[in-house]
Amino acid sequence: MTQQQTQSVVYCPKMRAIILSALAIAPMLLATAAPARADEEKHSIVWNQVRTPSPGAAQAIGGYAHGCLSGGVALTLDGPGYQVMRPARRRYFGHPVLIDYLKKFGERVYSARLPLVALGDLAQARGGPMNFGHASHQSGLDVDIWLRLDLPLLPRNQRDSLKEVTLVNGATHGVLHPGWTDAHAKLLRLAAADSRVDRIFVNPAIKNELCRKAGPDRGWLRLIRPWYGHDDHFHVRLSCPHDSPLCEPQKPLPEGDGCGAELQSWMAEAHPPRPKKPGTQHSPPDPELPLACYRVIVAAEPTFSTTH
Secondary structure, three states: OOOOOOOOOOOOHHHHHHHHHHHHHHHHHHOOOOOOOOOOOHHHEEEEHOOOOOOOOEEEEEEOOOEEEEEEEEEOEEEOEEEEEEHHOOOOOOOOHHHHHHHHHHHEEEEEHOOOOOEEEEOOOOOOOEEEEOOOOOOOEEEEEEEEOOOOOHHHHOOOOOOOOOEOOOOOOOEEOOOOOOHHHHHHHHHHHOOOOOEEEHHHHHHHHHHHOOOOOOOOHHHHEEEOOOOOEEEEEOOOOOOOOEEEOOOOOOOOOOOOOOOHHHHHOOOOOOOOOOOOOOOOOOOOOHHHHHHHHOOOOEOOOOOO
8 A cells, every 4th residue: 555545534533433434334335235325424524534546447436426436536736727726625636537638628728828727626536425515526527617717826825715706697697797708708618629528517698698609610519508506617527438337427418509498498597596605515415326436435445543
């Protein structure tokens, strides 16, 4: 076991009992080949406390909202065209395909002379459910990209307290002017240009703005999907990698650019659901993870520390 794999996990005494309990039941789960429904709060805490990726080949396992990540890779916190925000969360891990996508995306942003991109959450070290902020981002194939384009390259200790900035006018259900710029549209187009992208979630008002000004080349708009809660960032989701047979893909997207009746039904909704504020606790919608995820959580067990 390497030094990195034996990195200590900081936890309270109560936390130790929770984690050890989860580790204790994993062999039984493997032996019976049937996942058990554990307490949802404990479930997310276990995944949040494990700080190192599991060893072995990279695998995106299960669904985007009920899965995990084996053999994950950490994204470098700074690179051409991008910087990772809120690094204290340690949500900068992903499947190697996602890491490669983000590095190439950053290079395209830099080459296009667009502003430095701020990257939000990817996944935890071994994926799995998070204790706040997301129901998805569990299999190492999701990333949030901020729509805030006014940030210079910041020291890492100054990135944890910054906030995202909305670009949607809640009263008119349109994008904010000033605020929304051609650079935002170019950024989304660059993000959609990679063949590995399955879909990109944006606020319906942003999708509507893109549809209005896209011009004759509209094929990429098919990947841009309206979803409330994405008024200050967009959410890129990659397709299941070829090396991950246990990855559960989403349904194929409908044909067309998505700028017709479906989008208008989103725009007509009078009271869209309000997204949870950052830091709001939530439980995963489906606590039953694939059996393979229990192997992931117990692999290369960290050394525990009694430091609170």
